[in-house]
């Protein structure tokens with residue numbers, strides 16, 4: 001039969017009528033940029049995340065650059081970022097004038113930890129980008145306990161949540177911090193960023209992004225930066241960007257947001273199916289960060305001879321993809337910041353990982369088909 005790597009159309013099929021109506025609503029309004037749909041979606045998304053403000057921008061990459069600048073990052077600063085992530089997590093740093101400093105990950109969760117971040121801190125560190133990779137949630141409270149603000153790159157983590165209080169004081173040598181009652185990515189750190197690229201857990205029909213924060217000053221600076229550095233298009237106080245979420249995308253996202261929870265449960269369920277079907281006897285399964293419930297964006301397993309797994313899946317028509325075979329610090333464009341950096345867990349993850357099918361509607365039968373193919377390795 002074959003199983004696709006992901007399925008974005010089946011979950012949207014029942015919403016087609018509502019989506020068409022939303023597009024019509026925007027056409028009728030004749031408002032296309034920063035109008036009522038964006039304002040409403042910003043309110044609804046902030047409420048969903050459990051934070052005070054959401055600022056819609058053009059994509060998840062701009063969201064990181066603008067959020068860093070809104071947090072005060074600039075020339076001469078360093079920003080710690082994992083190297084095992086999508087390239088944009090690091091690419092977004094140099095445009096602020098700051099320098100990316102690469103850190104390692106926990107190879108079981110694929111996320112940064114307080115220990116891997118600590119190894120990369122210097123007196124010039126101004127912020128840490130904690131990437132919630134594949135939907136897993138990096139331990140934000142433990143990292144902030146090191147005394148640095150965290151920008152959450154939550155591009156892959158819409159729908160994930162914290163299920164147990166963070167133990168900020170358990171980070172060795174960390175400063176105990178009151179436990180926040182935030183449970184959603186985007187509300188766990190100083191600010192968060194999201195991508196609404198179509199294949200994401202919450203995706204629009206083009207490019208889109210969001211910055212979330214509960215800090216009024218950070219939100220206000222982000223709003224100014226996304227509109228050419230101006231409040232009123234008359235006076236220009238900052239060197240900014242033309243980076244706005246548009247009305248059509250916001251209207252489309254408003255139709256989908258109420259379904260995100262259900263889709264996230266479907267993603268969790270698919271992960272449980274893989275566990276119950278015995279996939280863990282054949283490959284290394286992803287491990288949820290302690291106290292979190294990931295809405296898996298990608299289900300990424302590891303195998304020491306991953307090419308054999310790739311061949312077995314290909315022969316059975318099972319979708320699979322190695323997303324980050326070359327880690328970011330080894331990419332040519334990052335040479336000036338990546339040369340000489342040694343990150344053993346990152347290299348190991350890059351060599352052995354493989355994403356296998358996952359979507360909110362992946363069935364137990366499809367999971368069994370994937371597992372049967374993996375048995376052929």
Ligand SMILES: Cc1ncc(COP(=O)(O)O)c(C=O)c1O
Nearest residue numbers: 059060061086088089155195197
């Ligand atoms: C972890 C991560 N960060 C940042 C981005 C950038 O988002 P965008 O493609 O919307 O610019 C993406 C997604 O593409 C991502 O997966």
